[in-house]
Amino acid sequence: MKNKLFTLFGTFLTVLFIIFVANSTKVLAAESPFPYESTNAGNYIGNGVANGDTYNYSYTSTSQIPVDSEGFVNYQDQAYVKKTVKANPQKQGLFDVTLDIKGNQLPHPPLDVVLVIDYSSSMQGEKLTNTLKGLQEFGTELGDSLSNGVVQIGIVAYNRDMYSTNGFTNDMNELQNFLTSTAQSHTGTFIQKGLIAGQELLLNQGRPNAEKILIHIGDGSANRSYLPAVGATSYPNTGEITDYNGFHTANYVKDFQTTSEKFNTSDTISDSNGTKVEKEIVTDATLGTTVALKESGITTYSIGTAPTARGEYIARNIADKESHYRPIDENLLELGDALKTIINAVTKTIPNGTVTDPMGKDILLQGSGNFSKTNYSATGWKKDSDGNWQSTKVLTRNLEVNEQNQVITLSNFALGANERITVTYQIRLNTEATDFKGEFWYFCNQRTTLDPTSTGSSLLDFPIPSIKAPTVKLSLEKQWKDAPEAVIPDKIDYQVIRTPLITPAAWTASDTLSLTKEKNFKATLSTVPILSVNNDLPLYNNAGETISYSVNEVNIPEGFDFSLNQENNHFTLINTYKETSTSTTESSSSESTSQSSTSDSNSSESSTTVVTSTESTVIETSESSRKPAVIKTTSASGKSYPKTNDERASKIWMLIGTSLLGASLYLLKKFN
Numbered sequence: 298m299k300n301k302l303f304t305l306f307g308t309f310l311t312v313l314f315i316i317f318v319a320n321s322t323k324v325l326a327a328e329s330p331f332p333y334e335s336t337n338a339g340n341y342i343g344n345g346v347a348n349g350d351t352y353n354y355s356y357t358s359t360s361q362i363p364v365d366s367e368g369f370v371n372y373q374d375q376a377y378v379k380k381t382v383k384a385n386p387q388k389q390g391l392f393d394v395t396l397d398i399k400g401n402q403l404p405h406p407p408l409d410v411v412l413v414i415d416y417s418s419s420m421q422g423e424k425l426t427n428t429l430k431g432l433q434e435f436g437t438e439l440g441d442s443l444s445n446g447v448v449q450i451g452i453v454a455y456n457r458d459m460y461s462t463n464g465f466t467n468d469m470n471e472l473q474n475f476l477t478s479t480a481q482s483h484t485g486t487f488i489q490k491g492l493i494a495g496q497e498l499l500l501n502q503g504r505p506n507a508e509k510i511l512i513h514i515g516d517g518s519a520n521r522s523y524l525p526a527v528g529a530t531s532y533p534n535t536g537e538i539t540d541y542n543g544f545h546t547a548n549y550v551k552d553f554q555t556t557s558e559k560f561n562t563s564d565t566i567s568d569s570n571g572t573k574v575e576k577e578i579v580t581d582a583t584l585g586t587t588v589a590l591k592e593s594g595i596t597t598y599s600i601g602t603a604p605t606a607r608g609e610y611i612a613r614n615i616a617d618k619e620s621h622y623r624p625i626d627e628n629l630l631e632l633g634d635a636l637k638t639i640i641n642a643v644t645k646t647i648p649n650g651t652v653t654d655p656m657g658k659d660i661l662l663q664g665s666g667n668f669s670k671t672n673y674s675a676t677g678w679k680k681d682s683d684g685n686w687q688s689t690k691v692l693t694r695n696l697e698v699n700e701q702n703q704v705i706t707l708s709n710f711a712l713g714a715n716e717r718i719t720v721t722y723q724i725r726l727n728t729e730a731t732d733f734k735g736e737f738w739y740f741c742n743q744r745t746t747l748d749p750t751s752t753g754s755s756l757l758d759f760p761i762p763s764i765k766a767p768t769v770k771l772s773l774e775k776q777w778k779d780a781p782e783a784v785i786p787d788k789i790d791y792q793v794i795r796t797p798l799i800t801p802a803a804w805t806a807s808d809t810l811s812l813t814k815e816k817n818f819k820a821t822l823s824t825v826p827i828l829s830v831n832n833d834l835p836l837y838n839n840a841g842e843t844i845s846y847s848v849n850e851v852n853i854p855e856g857f858d859f860s861l862n863q864e865n866n867h868f869t870l871i872n873t874y875k876e877t878s879t880s881t882t883e884s885s886s887s888e889s890t891s892q893s894s895t896s897d898s899n900s901s902e903s904s905t906t907v908v909t910s911t912e913s914t915v916i917e918t919s920e921s922s923r924k925p926a927v928i929k930t931t932s933a934s935g936k937s938y939p940k941t942n943d944e945r946a947s948k949i950w951m952l953i954g955t956s957l958l959g960a961s962l963y964l965l966k967k968f969n
Contacts, residue, residue, distance in 0.1 A: 352762060380760055384622075390728070586612065587615050678719070784856065
């Protein structure tokens, strides 16, 4: 006996455990550090906090997920992210989702930067204006790094001649004055002279402990070069110089007569110091210097200003790696952006960020398909000297926000220390979906990630919030007016109707339901069947408009009129028994019966009075009457009213009796 009880108890516990596991499972987004729950209450993040119809991550530190003092998830002090949702206070059913991203300063030594600028005869007017503007934007992007002396800048400008700042500064006005007052535009493109001067400035006047960066700005169309040094070694090109656009260098030298007045030129000029040579000689000499420059330990970048095929060959090889080359327009409108991109990669932990943010199941992104600036807000923030966040347009000037198939992409932004951006957009829950669940948590998004470098090498996850939508309950009751009990049916049928709706395919009328006499013709509905599947009843539609529910009785019993009384979501279905008019023959017969009954009333122990008119039938039965009067009543149209329970029961008993009698006769005949 004990073993049986033990077995039963163990089985009971096992069943409970299976039910618990089935209704409370943990899900984890692919490679996400955050735990997510999936239960009967919905889908939501672990360690979260519910507030009304929103559910957000708590942003409290755990051993697995550190959070900084400002409530951001901290990814190794390089990137900080936060994602939250809140109900919009002005519009029902609308939610504001905010992406919040913060950067940091890359740990690095001081930076000495030299800009080597092609300052040929075209460097005037619009090109010079754009160069000065780009330089100013470069200084603004450097911000604190420039003002506190971590970064200092020098400039070499070249054409047939060379001009240098002969030192470094952190004063951008001083650099701009150098370009407008000291440097002069002339003919000739002596790239080699500019590169060697930039190298000497970095090596001879740069700080010993500083990282050294050279940025060349020009179209790469070299037309002058130094003569090789006497006895200079010729090196075979084994990959030091990369082929581009069909150009190839077989051999190169790295030592040149930089102090000689003599030079080679690919152009026809009047200067007697120049020797006319083929373009390949000038090209190979220039590229030999780029090899020596890289070998000196200087990090080199190249900004190609609308180069020709040959110019691109040279410009690309000035950069020490392919990713350090940036092409821009001929008039240098994009110079500021190119310079910022270069320096951000050196100084900022998010040098070129991309966020990918897909919407969750049954989430409706507002503006999807035509997503524009009216559908989101983007704000840049910088901390002031007191540590307070102040909005700034600088950080979002180049931010790109795109959307396709309900996936938002943020790109082209850079964030360093004390810099952040926020982007807010709006969503709704698809309450008109056929499988909508009320008071059930829905993920706002699928896996959302930040790629700090836009290379795919590192994806950092945002915590995913959830939302839910409220539902309504409908209460129904039936009232019968002026209806004898005998004519009230066992049930009545009805449908639930709703409007307005946004989605054309959303249901507008439920399957047919019933109110029954057994349940006193009352019901409370929290779901209704649609194609035999129960659906919850949302408070509002996909535009946030409150849904108006109504009830429509179907198959109204004959002889009744229907009306509906609604108070909020309480519905009273009223069936009023219609007064009837009988035929002339029946009226005469009834009158005769009435007269006969009246004449015999004095001798009867009980009396029944029937009063008939062409509009109604009233039946009055005295308390002493032992047998109720059975009267067949028809409407003026001659249609029969619904059968009473007594009549149906009598027929059933007659059928049973007949069947028993027939069976008895059959058996009697068989055995006889």
